[in-house]
Amino acid sequence: MVSMRDISVACGVSVATVSKALNDQNDIGKDTKIRIRQIAKEMGYFPNCSARALKTNRSFNLGVLFVDDARSGLTHDYFANVLDSFKVYVEERGYDITFINSSRVRANHMSYTEHARYRGFDGVVIACVDFHDPEVVELIQSKIPLVTIDHLFHNRVAIMSDNIKGMRDLLTHIYEKGHREIAYIHGADSAVTSQRLLSFYKTAEELGLNVPDEYILEAAYRDTDATFKCTQRLLSLDKPPTCILYPDDFSAFGGINAIHKRSLRIPEDISIAGYDGIPIGRHFEPKLTTLNQNTRHLGAYAAEKLIDLIEKPKTTLIEQIVVSGTVYEGNSVLELNNR
Amino acid sequence: MVSMRDISVACGVSVATVSKALNDQNDIGKDTKIRIRQIAKEMGYFPNCSARALKTNRSFNLGVLFVDDARSGLTHDYFANVLDSFKVYVEERGYDITFINSSRVRANHMSYTEHARYRGFDGVVIACVDFHDPEVVELIQSKIPLVTIDHLFHNRVAIMSDNIKGMRDLLTHIYEKGHREIAYIHGADSAVTSQRLLSFYKTAEELGLNVPDEYILEAAYRDTDATFKCTQRLLSLDKPPTCILYPDDFSAFGGINAIHKRSLRIPEDISIAGYDGIPIGRHFEPKLTTLNQNTRHLGAYAAEKLIDLIEKPKTTLIEQIVVSGTVYEGNSVLELNNR
């Protein structure tokens, strides 16, 4: 590895001068700067990030924390999309990302916070974790610049998918298609779930919908078996709904199974809708009507905010940014003309 | 941040002694070691990885390179699963992972290799990239410990999914179910595709199958529109196949659409099979018969080999490791009794 020392001897100047030339400082002559840069390039010089980080306390490296309950890790569709967008954005601004974990390094355990400090991350993004985990709370309370996704903390920047508006838009869309008997199989207890559920009830009320208790069921996210059973129950009701909302697109497939098993057709006999906007939903017939969460914006905003927080901490507002999705109209919701 | 210096004054010893105590070296008294470790823990000490890396040239950080043609990034199902497994394994051994990219840092472009050196990665894993990209070739030819996934290079460790055996097993399975007219819509030209295609023909010959040319079609991976069209063509043949193989599970859904459109049933009227073993295939009826690639093993082997390469370069063989998958028997392939 060629170091600044090597360049300094090649140019006949001091390392200090080399450093200044390479970092584009003003305390240096114009022509020497050009000459040094030229030679540095020729010699194939690249800075040593460890040395730089050691001296400047800036790693240009961001920590990503993601541990979901199902341990699906990177294979979690929603998160993978958000992270991918986040990654693209931060790379453009010269940052790298590495995953935070709390495993053991050389025989001693590290908490998330300790790991983040050990690696010297300039900032951290947290998504989809159990926000009650004491280690997560410790991280939230640390001094590290931080952005959370889909969870709001006091004094921390949060990027939130707009579940209130999302559910309102989705339900309204279905209402406008003429549906009046709409069931909602919601996800397991969480902040996201309660927002959607609340919005569902509120919107239903505004629209003058009657929502019998038996239309509201619970199934864990991505649990097709659970939605299968719930769907069966709904279809067995004296007055079954004309449309069923699912916790997410993936679990909607459990519902599709139940519906097909009864030899019913979608959407002719019953309509369905998901939530998320995963690719398969658009590629399989009937195309699933869903609320397409804007993962690209979520990731990009998180990245932008985090870097602002790092680079201009004074002027960056601690705020909550809400990213709204859009209804994707597939053909899983029938247009009812009889009203 | 509490440093070794702080601990050394708190203990009344030199920093060298602290370093030895914390790194469990033998050149130190038993009780002082215990005392120092005790105090270090109390003071909340954690090493500074930059300083350590600077001195030791070991970062305990691994680079991950992944750029696929479709720019699907992390959202690529197969890779996400492999990476997730890789991540879990390396974290257990005290390594972190960060993504390699070739964007610009502070106005000057870095190649993959330069980036890897800049970050001081102890090793690198490459998957799913365009292996003809000059930057990738440069990285392959560098001195950095490296493992490739699903691509073989001279003098480099490769972890390969066994496409030969995979296709043989899958085809044999279908044959044993009684199918004799089997079509194969294969993926676009690539090393993986040619292996599978070769194995398909070879196995067909061994089994005494007749494979008319019109049974072999091409569709890009994950392209449901293409498989939709191919499936239509196959179904329109004078003698349509009794079973269709698809490039991958995702694209098989395009085939399902075409089949449903003709009001045919799976598997009663026509059988299908995918390749990969993605989750949705097991959660949607009919469950897709497929070749379940062992992404867990692929990731774990890649991790194990890479760390061996780093930690014991002398005794680690440069070899090709083949990981075989298993046929997942869903219910998309009908058992034919009439033979």
Next chain:
DNA sequence: CTAAAAAACGAAAACGATTAAGTTTTTTCG
């Protein structure tokens, strides 16, 4: 032309660890 101001460059001290080599203390044993 000369003194002051400005610009360009260099010396050296960090940053926080590791480690070879040297020094002191303790143990061993004839």
Next chain:
DNA sequence: CGAAAAAACTTAATCGTTTTCGTTTTTTAG
């Protein structure tokens, strides 16, 4: 007991940068 050996600890250099402050050179202006 005392010398040699072993163990425990320290000193100081080093990794590759950045940055402060001091020094030299050049420019400006009276």
